[in-house]
Amino acid sequence: MAEIKGNVVGLKPNQKKTLLRLFQKRVDRESLISWELGRYLTEISLEIGRQVGILIDRKGNVLQVFVGDAKSIMISELGRFRVGKSRFRGVRWIHTHLSNEPLSQDDLTDLALLRFDAVAALETLPNGLPGNIYAAWLQPNDKEPWHVEEPVPLDLFKLDFYGLINALEQEYARKIDSRSTGQAMRKAILVGVTTNKLDDLQRSMTELTELAASADIEVVDVVTQKRPRLDAKFVVGSGKLTDIMITAMQKGADLIVFEGELSGSQMRAISELCELEVIDRTQLILDIFARRASSKDGKLQVELAQMKYSLPRLVLKDDFMSRITGGIGAKGPGETKIEVLRRRVKDRIAKLERDLDQLSCQRRRRRTNRQQSGTPIINLVGYTNAGKSTILRTLTGAKILVENRLFATLDPTSRKLRLPSGRKTVLIDTVGFIQDLPEDLAKAFRATLEELSDADILLHVVDISNPEFANQIMAVQQILEELALDDIPQLVVFNKIDKTAPEILDSVRQVWTDAVFVSALQADSLKIMLERLDEMVASLDKQGD
Ligand SMILES: Nc1nc2c(ncn2[C@@H]2O[C@H](COP(=O)(O)OP(=O)(O)OP(=O)(O)O)[C@@H](O)[C@H]2O)c(=O)[nH]1
Ligand SMILES: [Mg+2]
Structure with missing residues (x-):
């Protein structure tokens, strides 16, 4: 049954009746609003001293009537007008103002978030007639999410509303379709919140961007916020979340990736509010792993x-x-x-x-055989994307995957490697490390990581061209400690010197006097590393005697 919603307290019965009669009004579908309907709205608004708003569908029917106060008006209960992502809501929102004022920020936010066909505010003149109309609608380009029309008196307002909406909607649908069909990448907004320094968060966001790229996700925006406390329900503040939702709509994002870890209820609250998929860093890493696992x-x-x-x-x-x-x-x-x-x-x-467990038993047997043969085992370890697989490939010619993405390697690969002295060894490549390694992942990869404990030598590969290399070294050391692998002899290998500034190389050389500096792409540069390995293997032999 038709009913008036909102601030109806204190209205006289005949005023309510006048408002109810709005449900019988119709607009022809070519126009946003007719002069007659506009006048009906402003007259009743003036009489009750409150804003009045109506929702009109594409056929020109009045669906709902709302009453506000003198300064504002709110829409409630929109659930049943929900539509698919590629379309507008098929409903326009028109309300009166008691004075000559433009659309408020709330009006524009409602337009964007509720995906109205249009919003408009109608000035109520002191004599009760309609004055200026302020109209706005969504626009699918990237500058502003909405187009705001210059105000004009309602009787001069000319617009082929039906044609406009159809054209806009087609443009939107094209944008959305291009991403949901086939090869197009998923589009995401990355969100990071911190109670500490924004600088630190910024670094994590850079890595999150790389993780997203490794999962074939296109990042359309990166949003960060510093707060005294994280919001218990939505993590970020509600204003920020509104901005995120508007950006998502504008840029066609269908995914939000949070930098930190979210609880189940946060994930659900955010995704219900935004009507977007919401995941966190751990899920993103799990997703990359799932794609890579072979x-x-x-x-x-x-x-x-x-x-x-x-x-x-x-x-x-x-x-x-x-x-x-x-x-x-x-x-x-x-x-x-x-x-x-x-x-x-x-x-x-x-x-x-x-x-x-069964698989790890089988592996253990294989490993025991390897150990009994007396061949020293050298294991490549290091931050993801440091160049571990490239080193293995350059040294042994192994046909393995080398890629500029995080977590290119998941499964351990081993190859025979002969050192300059003629000594035979086994060189093993493994999954890369990352800071704040999700605990579930670390636990699940226990079997793979356990194998590292058989290593006689760890080759710790560092990408010195990455500005974060010092933090990455620390992250790797910390994980090695947690795995109780920090007492295995380690050779630190600074890789990618071909794309590192000489000043940086010089200063690092001075501090890391025991390390070697190589470019995995140039076999010659690896010679010094092999010589050092020879020395280390020789001293292992002495210890063994
Ligand atoms: N310029 C330059 N690029 C290198 C060098 N070594 C490796 N790369 C590049 O760095 C990227 C990562 O190399 P990978 O060997 O896949 O790195 P990884 O350590 O095995 O990485 P994950 O398996 O993901 O942990 C690739 O694009 C390589 O071509 C180097 O010495 N110089
Ligand atoms: Mg690799």
Whole structure:
């Protein structure tokens, strides 16, 4: 039943009746609003001394009527007008002002967030007739999200509204389609919030951008915010979130990636509000790992990490759960759907762990054989993208993947390597490290990382051309410590000297006197590294005697 919404307290019965009669009004579909309807609105507004607003659909029907106060008006309960992402809402929002003022920031934000076809404010003249009309609509280019028309008196306002909206909507749909079909990359806004220094956050955002690229995600905007405290519900402030939503709409983003780790309820709250997919850094890394995993071990380990990550976050996704659990499996007495799902995930985790244990037994046998042969094992370790695989490839000619992305390598690869002295060794390449390695991932990759403990020597590869190399060294050392690998003899290899400024090289050489400096792309530069390895292997032999 038709009803007037908003600030209706104190209205006289005949005023309410006048407002209710708005539901019988129609606008022909070519125009934004007719003079007659405008006049009806301003007259009743003047009489009740409050703003009056209406929602009109594409056919020109009045769908809802709202009453505000003298200065403002709010729209509530829009849920049932929701539409797909590629379209506008098919509804325009027109309300009166009691004076001659432009659209407010709230009006424009509503336009953008609620994807109205248009918003307009109508001036109420002292005699109750309509004055100026202020209209605005969304525009699909990248400058401003909306176009605001110059105000004109309503009787002079001429606009082919129907034609305009159709054209705009087609343009929007084209933009959106180009990203959802085929090869086009997903578009994301990266969001970082900190209670500490913005500089530190900035560095993490740079790495997050690289992670996104490694997951084939195009970054359309990077948003950072410093707050005294993180918002419990949305992490960022609500004003910032509004900005993010508007930018997402403008630039066609369908994903928000948060730098920190989000709880299940935060993720859900944000994605429900924005109608966008929301993930955090850990999920992004898991996603990259999932795309890269090719061996049986790798796949099992990634799935295990994903399951462990999702277990504590399952709690809130009701509809998702009911879809999964609907009709499948026996439900124990008294068990709720969430418990059923959790139990399944736990079962799966247990199974994955068993499978991985088995694989790690097999590996252990292989490794024992290798150790018994007395061949020294040299393991490449280091920050992701440092050039580990490139070194292995240059030295052994191994046909392995080398790529300018984070986490190009997931599965360990080993090759025989003969040192200048003629000594035979085994050189192993492994998954790269990253700062704040997600715990679930570290746990899941236990088997892979465990293998490092067999190494006789660690070749710690550092990308010295990366401005963050010092922090990266620390991050790697910390992970080695956590894995109790920090007592294995280590040779620090500064790589990519071909693209590093000489001043930087000089100053690092002075501090790191035990390290070697190479370019993995130039085989010659690796000679000195091999000689040092020879020395280290020789001293291992002495220790062994
Ligand atoms: N200019 C230059 N580029 C290099 C050098 N070494 C490696 N690269 C490039 O750096 C990128 C990363 O090399 P990878 O060998 O894949 O690095 P990685 O350490 O194995 O990385 P992950 O497997 O992702 O952990 C590639 O684009 C390489 O071509 C070097 O000495 N100089
Ligand atoms: Mg690699």
